[in-house]
Amino acid sequence: MVHGQGGVKFQNWAKTYGSSPELYFQPTSVEEIREILDMARQRDKRVKVVGGGHSPSDIACTDDFMIQMGKMNRVLKVDKEKQQVTVEGGIFLSDLNVELSKHGLALANLGAVSEVAAAGVIGTGTHNTGIKHGILPTQVVALTLLTASGEILECSESVNADIFQAARLHLGCLGVVLTVTFQCVPQFHLHEVAFPSTLTEVLDHLDDHLQRSQYFRFLWFPHSENVSVIYQDPTNKPPSSSASWWWDYAVGYYLLEFLLWISTFVPSLVCWINRFFFWLLFSSRVENIAISYKIFNYECRFKQHVQDWAIPIEKTKEALLELKAALENNPKMVAHYPVEVRFARGDEIWLSPCFQRDSCYMNIIMYRPYGKNVPRLNYWLTYEGIMKKHGGRPHWAKAHSCTRKDFEKMYPAFPKFCSVREKLDPTGMFLNTYLEKVFY
Numbered sequence: 001m002v003h004g005q006g007g008v009k010f011q012n013w014a015k016t017y018g019s020s021p022e023l024y025f026q027p028t029s030v031e032e033i034r035e036i037l038d039m040a041r042q043r044d045k046r047v048k049v050v051g052g053g054h055s056p057s058d059i060a061c062t063d064d065f066m067i068q069m070g071k072m073n074r075v076l077k078v079d080k081e082k083q084q085v086t087v088e089g090g091i092f093l094s095d096l097n098v099e100l101s102k103h104g105l106a107l108a109n110l111g112a113v114s115e116v117a118a119a120g121v122i123g124t125g126t127h128n129t130g131i132k133h134g135i136l137p138t139q140v141v142a143l144t145l146l147t148a149s150g151e152i153l154e155c156s157e158s159v160n161a162d163i164f165q166a167a168r169l170h171l172g173c174l175g176v177v178l179t180v181t182f183q184c185v186p187q188f189h190l191h192e193v194a195f196p197s198t199l200t201e202v203l204d205h206l207d208d209h210l211q212r213s214q215y216f217r218f219l220w221f222p223h224s225e226n227v228s229v230i231y232q233d234p235t236n237k238p239p240s241s242s243a244s245w246w247w248d249y250a251v252g253y254y255l256l257e258f259l260l261w262i263s264t265f266v267p268s269l270v271c272w273i274n275r276f277f278f279w280l281l282f283s284s285r286v287e288n289i290a291i292s293y294k295i296f297n298y299e300c301r302f303k304q305h306v307q308d309w310a311i312p313i314e315k316t317k318e319a320l321l322e323l324k325a326a327l328e329n330n331p332k333m334v335a336h337y338p339v340e341v342r343f344a345r346g347d348e349i350w351l352s353p354c355f356q357r358d359s360c361y362m363n364i365i366m367y368r369p370y371g372k373n374v375p376r377l378n379y380w381l382t383y384e385g386i387m388k389k390h391g392g393r394p395h396w397a398k399a400h401s402c403t404r405k406d407f408e409k410m411y412p413a414f415p416k417f418c419s420v421r422e423k424l425d426p427t428g429m430f431l432n433t434y435l436e437k438v439f440y
């Protein structure tokens, strides 16, 4: 019989959200998950499945039953001919990357970290950058879902097609994702070049940058014109890196945390800290070549609050300039660096922030130096206002203030998703506080 542990405290990676599940399970088989769902039904409990616990919001929290999928993490099948891999939902991408590379394969795109689960990243619509590349759920060609009733559903473009369109970005509310099949590409190396520029230059030549590099993104340093442009492109050259740059980077970040802590007492220092760090770490050209996942992933050194909305790509310039002007007009409103600007191809996934439009993601950040919270309400509201005005849709993993009314306006296919959810989970077994705001 499956055993649930009491007294476990769940916290997300940034320690910004947490909960105390009544029972915490780490199942090793589908039968055990079925048992947990049976128990939940009998005791009228809700169930939350969790992967890497990296979401910077309460999307993975519950005070009822929590199922952590870390022990269901096998690679089930590698189809070399189709270049597809089928994995259990709990596998971390860090393990999958290594496993794929043994077969000469790779995922075409990844987010900044890989200590996240396959079912978790697709559940919230994790993205990286590259206008020819969709968000991570676009790499999914099939998946298996265990529903609230205990039924197993195979889903793909041709089988249970409607459920597939919903489940590719499932929010954790359709059932337990048991397996995911990803379309892969042949393994590749990336050549990364980072060089300094200005906001005016980048915004005036956005199309050029998007054409010039397959995985183009840029970092803007608020309260200044400073920008770091980052190009990443496939290469046949051997791996190489600038060790001294990494050393500077590591030492720089210890200093940054200390200076940001000081700035919690003197907020006006933030604009100088942003400039200083641009000069210290981002004002010269840096190059690096490595296997793709080592370039896609980068170290997010310390805890932070984030927001990350996707707006139509043609709104990029207007929205960023409005954010810049808002900061200039409100000297008391401070913004930590960087504002990370990334791009993604439009898709047809019902709850994808890129649904039917090429998009620009604009990620804002407020660090928590030594775990201390820094006031951010004004900055957050100003940013959300600008994003909403330009037709933005918030990243599902990251805290936002939207409710059902907003999502109905943002997502043409929202009613279709709701009807699939209500059919698969009529009693709301897989809901939690975050999801109630989305659906009620």
Ligand SMILES: Cc1cc2nc3c(=O)[nH]c(=O)nc-3n(C[C@H](O)[C@H](O)[C@H](O)COP(=O)(O)OP(=O)(O)OC[C@H]3O[C@@H](n4cnc5c(N)ncnc54)[C@H](O)[C@@H]3O)c2cc1C
Pocket: 013, 014, 048, 049, 050, 051, 052, 053, 054, 055, 056, 059, 060, 069, 089, 090, 110, 111, 112, 113, 115, 116, 117, 118, 119, 120, 121, 122, 123, 124, 125, 126, 127, 128, 171, 172, 173, 175, 176, 177, 178, 300, 395, 397
């Ligand atoms: C340091 C850091 C860097 C990040 N970088 C990026 C980035 O570059 N791009 C980006 O888009 N996002 C980024 N994120 C956000 C991150 O990618 C998402 O939060 C992602 O969902 C995390 O995966 P996870 O496995 O931790 O999911 P969790 O937080 O554990 O869960 C997310 C959702 O998936 C559901 N879920 C998980 N497993 C299952 C399952 N088997 N069945 C059903 N539901 C399930 C949960 O219930 C929950 O609703 C970052 C987060 C951090 C902390």
